[in-house]
Amino acid sequence: MIDYELLNAIPPDCSYDEWLKVGMALKHEGATCDVWDRWSSGGSKYKQGECSSKWKSFKRDEVTGGTLFHIAMQYGYESKRTEEQYDIHNLLLEENIIDPSFVSTERIPQVPANYDPKGEMIEYFRTLFQDDEFVGYCLSFYKDKDGAYKPAQTQWRRTAGDIINKLRTSSIENAIGTTDQQVGAYVRFNPLDGKGENNINVTRWKHCLIESDTDSIEKQYAMFKAMNLPITFLIHSGGKSLHAIVKVDAENAQQYRQRVRELYEFCKKSGLTPDEQDKNESRFSRLPGVKRGDNWQYIVERNIGAESYDAWIEWRQNQADDLPPDTCLADVWDNMPPLKDELIPGVLRVGHKMLLAGPSKAGKSFLLINLVISIAEGIDWLGMACKQGRVCYVNLELDAASCFDRFKTIYNKRHLKPKHLKNIDIWNLRGRAAPMNRLAPILINRFKNKNYLAIIIDPIYKVITGDENNATEMSEFCSYFDQVATEMSVSVIYCHHHSKGAGGKYANAADRSSGSGVFARDPDAILDLRELNVDGLTDKYKSQHPDSAEVLTGWELNGTLREFAPMQTRRIWFDYPIHVPDDQNFLAVANYSDSGASGRGIGGGQKEKSDWFSVVGDMLEIVSMSGDTAVTIEHVGIKEGNAKRTFTKETDYEVATVNAEKLVHRRNEDVIVYMGEKYERKRSGNISKWEPVTGYETLYR
Numbered sequence: 001m002i003d004y005e006l007l008n009a010i011p012p013d014c015s016y017d018e019w020l021k022v023g024m025a026l027k028h029e030g031a032t033c034d035v036w037d038r039w040s041s042g043g044s045k046y047k048q049g050e051c052s053s054k055w056k057s058f059k060r061d062e063v064t065g066g067t068l069f070h071i072a073m074q075y076g077y078e079s080k081r082t083e084e085q086y087d088i089h090n091l092l093l094e095e096n097i098i099d100p101s102f103v104s105t106e107r108i109p110q111v112p113a114n115y116d117p118k119g120e121m122i123e124y125f126r127t128l129f130q131d132d133e134f135v136g137y138c139l140s141f142y143k144d145k146d147g148a149y150k151p152a153q154t155q156w157r158r159t160a161g162d163i164i165n166k167l168r169t170s171s172i173e174n175a176i177g178t179t180d181q182q183v184g185a186y187v188r189f190n191p192l193d194g195k196g197e198n199n200i201n202v203t204r205w206k207h208c209l210i211e212s213d214t215d216s217i218e219k220q221y222a223m224f225k226a227m228n229l230p231i232t233f234l235i236h237s238g239g240k241s242l243h244a245i246v247k248v249d250a251e252n253a254q255q256y257r258q259r260v261r262e263l264y265e266f267c268k269k270s271g272l273t274p275d276e277q278d279k280n281e282s283r284f285s286r287l288p289g290v291k292r293g294d295n296w297q298y299i300v301e302r303n304i305g306a307e308s309y310d311a312w313i314e315w316r317q318n319q320a321d322d323l324p325p326d327t328c329l330a331d332v333w334d335n336m337p338p339l340k341d342e343l344i345p346g347v348l349r350v351g352h353k354m355l356l357a358g359p360s361k362a363g364k365s366f367l368l369i370n371l372v373i374s375i376a377e378g379i380d381w382l383g384m385a386c387k388q389g390r391v392c393y394v395n396l397e398l399d400a401a402s403c404f405d406r407f408k409t410i411y412n413k414r415h416l417k418p419k420h421l422k423n424i425d426i427w428n429l430r431g432r433a434a435p436m437n438r439l440a441p442i443l444i445n446r447f448k449n450k451n452y453l454a455i456i457i458d459p460i461y462k463v464i465t466g467d468e469n470n471a472t473e474m475s476e477f478c479s480y481f482d483q484v485a486t487e488m489s490v491s492v493i494y495c496h497h498h499s500k501g502a503g504g505k506y507a508n509a510a511d512r513s514s515g516s517g518v519f520a521r522d523p524d525a526i527l528d529l530r531e532l533n534v535d536g537l538t539d540k541y542k543s544q545h546p547d548s549a550e551v552l553t554g555w556e557l558n559g560t561l562r563e564f565a566p567m568q569t570r571r572i573w574f575d576y577p578i579h580v581p582d583d584q585n586f587l588a589v590a591n592y593s594d595s596g597a598s599g600r601g602i603g604g605g606q607k608e609k610s611d612w613f614s615v616v617g618d619m620l621e622i623v624s625m626s627g628d629t630a631v632t633i634e635h636v637g638i639k640e641g642n643a644k645r646t647f648t649k650e651t652d653y654e655v656a657t658v659n660a661e662k663l664v665h666r667r668n669e670d671v672i673v674y675m676g677e678k679y680e681r682k683r684s685g686n687i688s689k690w691e692p693v694t695g696y697e698t699l700y701r
Helices: 016-028 033-040 050-055 065-074 117-128 160-169 172-176 217-226 253-270 309-319 364-377 400-413 436-447 471-488 538-544 609-626 640-646
Strands: 134-138 141-143 149-151 154-159 186-188 205-212 231-236 242-250 284-286 290-292 295-304 342-344 353-358 390-395 424-428 452-458 491-497 525-532 552-561 570-575 578-581 653-658 661-666 671-674 677-684 687-692
Touching (some): 016 033, 016 050, 033 050, 117 172, 117 231, 117 295, 134 160, 205 253, 217 242, 217 295, 231 284, 353 364, 353 471, 364 390, 364 400, 364 424, 364 452, 364 491, 364 578, 390 400, 400 424, 436 471, 452 471, 471 491, 538 552, 609 661, 653 671, 653 687, 661 671
Parallel strands (some): 353 491, 353 525, 390 424
Antiparallel strands (some): 134 154, 141 149, 186 284, 205 242, 290 295, 525 552, 653 661, 671 677, 677 687
């Protein structure tokens, strides 16, 4: 298993090309952008937001984990694995790190009243060495110029069998020599070849030493047990630390060092800071059965934690498995768990997900705010009764004042008394939105104790992570809705726009949302709006509703439901600012306002050029809210090879190459803004070069 040393072996201030390849490799292997961003933040070149910007443009098959391995090797990383054997998923395994704040101190076992130092010393040598293996130890010391004790005379020509036999028949002093009562005694925990006592003289790489004195000895004891390290002996040093003799079971020195690095990295990330000088295989540790001043060097624990190094690795991997156990149907057949309450009867249960989709100008935000009010007040929404409770509306598009005003306007239009305003929380994030992978944990931590029935996110294009046309990336994106729904036991409701002309192209309502078909398969309920032609019908409605809006539109609401029987199609009016059921059936004769041609669904066919231009226009309008005037070609779903023939001189858009990235902007612009950075075109004949403009202040800063 490769540890974090692989990524850490590459300096964040590496070349720009290497930095990009690291990001591409991480994405290919299934990592999130946060991993790349955290690593990049350690360098002097780090710019906040740059990783997330680049991440969206990466394709999963561009660069693999093997490239990351190759770059690390160039910076001196050593591993016995080949590029093909390297598995970056192990590198990114973080879930199994111990949180030290949850580990309390624990009283350590004391020296027993009938303590047998000679017997303990014999046990130590018999466990760690074979009879014919040479042992290195030190009993005499000198003080250096800083007053620290250093080994003076060391022994490495005696076998373990010889020492054990002498201990059985005589005293410790006769068996190994006189120990220093003030300093104690040292021993090398790996066997030697009898020719020396350095790393090259080690013959078996069985154990390593882990020692830390940054915490109390009681905390060290608890941490060693919590980390489940494969410890053969845990030895009290006679001072302020414990020495863990940890099984490594390496085949050679190279594997030993790799495994020791992994153990040390795990300890550091778990909150125990090991002494880095203890890593080498010929290191001295404390010999049990010897006094150090007034205290014994003694064995505190034997064979604790995992049985072996491989067992510990398996344990680490299992810690990341937080999936629930399987259930035998027979166990619940006679006592079925209760179904969750219906938030919208026949449509959506509490804790499930719902997507509201429709074209622009359908009034989707008004419809969702109306739903918020209906849940808070416990009243009908489009003729469907709602369960009453608390709800949070995450507003990503409107400024706060406009959002509050919209709520009040809808209350007034519905002639409702605001009896339960305390059931409504509004989180205004316009200009402050974060990608969903960052927003989800913030939502959970901030609102987990609010007891909401629903969280409504409006709209989702503001928080999309990745390319909305990429099924894999959208599956990951939608998983964050699952996380919020599961962790908070709330319904997650969100809205998304149709692709251009989707109403007429796709007969199936679930296929009309822009982007990947994941949007059609992920939610538990999809409500879709399709516009109706109301020519000649509005006067009938106005005659029955004298306070109606001047401009009326008609809509058909279709449902695609996972949990319930098919939903009956409803026709509704958008009587600004509310949608109301067509109780008089005036819309029964209305035809669809779009073409009725059939299609293959999301991503099923090629877009016409006019469709691409509409998408580009929409995206440029969206990013303009934060001051940008350009988007990547990948963000609008266009492959690099198709860019030139898509954006010809006859179109309203052109492509700029900025920092090796292809950006779409409006034609003939000589200044563009992307991710808060301003760039100016420098022309030389028919060649354009884009250069950054310094000192530019944007909404990103």
